[in-house]
Amino acid sequence: MNKSQKSEIVSALTTEFKSSAAVIMCDYRGLAVSELEALRKIAREKDAKVQVVKNTLATIALNNAEMTGIEIKDTNIFIWGSDAIAASKAAVDFAKANDKFVIRTAYIDGQAADEKKVRAFATLPGREELLGMLASVWMGPVRNFTIGLDALKRKKEEEAA
Incomplete structure (x- = not known):
């Protein structure tokens, strides 16, 4: 991936993150591609988006979107959407069906949030x-x-x- 491709990804993610009510970061280690496709399907039904992003690119995009307070490490998949409840429900619904899928942290309604807050939003x-x-x-x-x-x-x- 060259520098221009990386900058395109960062600018696209920055735009998406700025317009999102929630950005949820999850660990997907050990999941098969078919399981990730199931996650994408659940997210699509709830008008949320899902993407695996390199940590450095995600960190830059989050900082550009003025979303700070989230530590990014290891393997991550991001779920985001304009409706915080719908994005949270997509993450929690998939986590219930897959033990390997772990909700790590999130940025919901302008604040850094932990897994408990994401699960609380999903119950609304x-x-x-x-x-x-x-x-x-x-x-x-x-x-x-x-x-x-x-x-x-x-x-x-x-x-x-």
């Missing part, structure tokens, strides 16, 4: 679930009103009969 309801909850709350009074009207209608019909 996602955007679609929250929208469903909100719709249910909004529809509650309407639902109760229609149930009440229906009960009143039945009562009037029984009195008339």
